Amino acid sequence: MNRKLNQLLDGQTPAGPSFTEKQGQYLAFIWAYMQINRQPPAERDMQRYFGVTPPSVHQMVLTLERSGLIRRQPGVARSIQLLVDHDILPKLQPVQPVITSVQRY
Template identity: 65%
Template sequence: MNQLLDREATAATAQFTAKQGQYLAFIWAYSQIDGRAPAEADFQRYFKVTAPSVHQMLKTLDQLRLIEKQPGVARSIKLLVPPQRLPILGLD
């Protein structure tokens, strides 16, 4: 239980780059619209990047404790950053 609270507290105060912020904002927006987390292919289409680029970004966000993923479970991304800390999602 304490690990969960520590992880959420870390996410609430963590810093992230502009690009990381866009990925986090995309996760939030997609989840609000579709009712489930985006798949890696959804990131590829939106950001016009390769599958390895998406995978590496999600791995980085997980390591920074900004998201949480269940290995081997599709669409299991959980956003750990409060929505009010996210930037506006833009089109790059």
Template identity: 60%
Template sequence: MSQKSGAAHFTEKQGHYLAFIYTYSYMFGRPPAETDMQRHFGVSPPSVHQMIVTLERNGLIRRQSGAPRSIEILVLPENLPILDWLGIKPSKPL
């Protein structure tokens, strides 16, 4: 069972990654691969990986070691400001 945080603090860039992960998971029923984030943000593989490591270290996501596409967001969806702009209503859990 996940523990979602209502008081999470993250940078704007981290928020964009979290919102992308949430939106991708919402749309496709599974979390994105790092290559999906690389294409979306137009950055290098090491940049994406470092962001994922940072998000995990800061307690914003959780991953299962050795399992691809296992990112779980630990931030409440309503705390992702970009979701309002996209018109996504976080009415159902992922």
């Protein structure tokens, strides 16, 4: 509180919420998904988009929640709420497919 007050008195704008590039992409995905589908994504939707494992998505959701960037109701499906203004979110980048030299069966 004192830091924000000092910033205002010094003519500086308070810093917005900070998040990593990867966290920003998850937040941007949540916002975009909600715009298209009129409901928050399930963890499975994020897993499909980002091509990661269920534990990875769950850990990211927990991290975003602990950081105060989202809120959700435990035990309620699709209950994610963004707590940041969508104007500060980065542009959602398409996920690049993994290129491998291993032949499929």
